[in-house]
Amino acid sequence: MIEGGVDLIQLRGKGKTIGELVDFVAGLHEITSRSSIPLIVNDHAEIARRVPVECVHVGQNDDSIGVARRKAGRNLLIGKSTHSVDQAMNALREGADYIGFGPIFATPTKPDYSPIGLSGIKKVHADVNLPIFCIGGINLENLDRVIAAGAQRVAIVSGLLKAANITEYACKVKHLLLDSKHQRLNVKHS
Numbered sequence: 001m002i003e004g005g006v007d008l009i010q011l012r013g014k015g016k017t018i019g020e021l022v023d024f025v026a027g028l029h030e031i032t033s034r035s036s037i038p039l040i041v042n043d044h045a046e047i048a049r050r051v052p053v054e055c056v057h058v059g060q061n062d063d064s065i066g067v068a069r070r071k072a073g074r075n076l077l078i079g080k081s082t083h084s085v086d087q088a089m090n091a092l093r094e095g096a097d098y099i100g101f102g103p104i105f106a107t108p109t110k111p112d113y114s115p116i117g118l119s120g121i122k123k124v125h126a127d128v129n130l131p132i133f134c135i136g137g138i139n140l141e142n143l144d145r146v147i148a149a150g151a152q153r154v155a156i157v158s159g160l161l162k163a164a165n166i167t168e169y170a171c172k173v174k175h176l177l178l179d180s181k182h183q184r185l186n187v188k189h190s
Helices: 018-034 065-072 085-094 120-127 143-148 166-189
Strands: 009-011 039-042 055-058 077-082 098-101 132-135
Touching: 009 018, 018 039, 055 065, 065 077, 065 085, 077 085, 085 098, 085 120, 098 120, 120 132, 143 166
Parallel strands: 009 039, 039 055, 055 077, 077 098, 098 132
Antiparallel strands: none
């Protein structure tokens, strides 16, 4: 993933205890920090007290942003999963540094959530002044539609992890995102 140019790596240790994750997170952080890639730990803010990860991510049913900050015990970025524009607005008010917005499409990583589709992407970008990562079922086959709907950042899980060549897949995703960013900048400057 790093060789393919990903900008961030998030570790989701669903069903694992903090004790089970700490050593793994420490080893992974050594790898990501050598490449200046921020590491995000999902759910377990307490790990940030023991490993100098750059970010913690919480879901709607996890700790609040304030509780996560206290558990982390230090200043770091904290993001929140949101599944509607209203939840995104609440995360902004709660003090999130960024949000995950989705699932855009059906995904096995969020089986309990109905896909929200592409229609809310422009609205959430207009209403929420935070970095927004669209997530959920996004892959190379539908990324152009997600970008066309207004996404500026995406999180890809299954498509990337199931790719025959993860490095090549990440490069292609990065290329599409950079092309769309350059096009947006050119439109703004015209």
